[in-house]
Amino acid sequence: MSRKQPLRKGTLHDEDWHRANIRLQLETLLAEKARLANENSVYARENRFLREIEEYHQLTMHDVVYLDDEEVTEANLLTSPIGVSKMLSISPPSSAPPFPPLEDSSYATSPVP
Incomplete structure (x- = not known):
């Protein structure tokens, strides 16, 4: 329909309906944009938090600092669930007492500052 043609009855109503529909679509898009911006800020905050944990x-x-390969092996053994269960199932050698004697002063600990 060109602008030079006279308006028919009902055309204004159709234009009003189209304008209202366009307005509703724009409002819906703006609401979605606001929701996505809020969601993005939440994810950005979580991302910063995770990066701080990683940096720490x-x-x-x-x-x-590990002094030798044996300590590294022990540390790896302690940190793995299989290693922990293996350590719990290993009994001490029968020739060695399970705990040091109480009267031995070499096992005394000094207070930690």
Whole structure:
């Protein structure tokens, strides 16, 4: 329909309906955009938190120094669930007492500052 043609009856009603429909679609899109922006901010916050945890973990792992391969093996054994269950099932050798004697001063500990 060109602008030079006279408006027919009901055309204004149709245009009003189209404008209302377009307005409703725009409002719906704006609401969706706001919801997505809010969701994005939540994910960004979680991402920052996880990166801080990762950074903290990396910094603390740099402080751990293993003196030899045996200690590394022991540490790996302690951290794995299979290693823990193996350690719990291993009994001490029968020739060695399970605990040091109480009167032995070599096992005394000094107070930690």
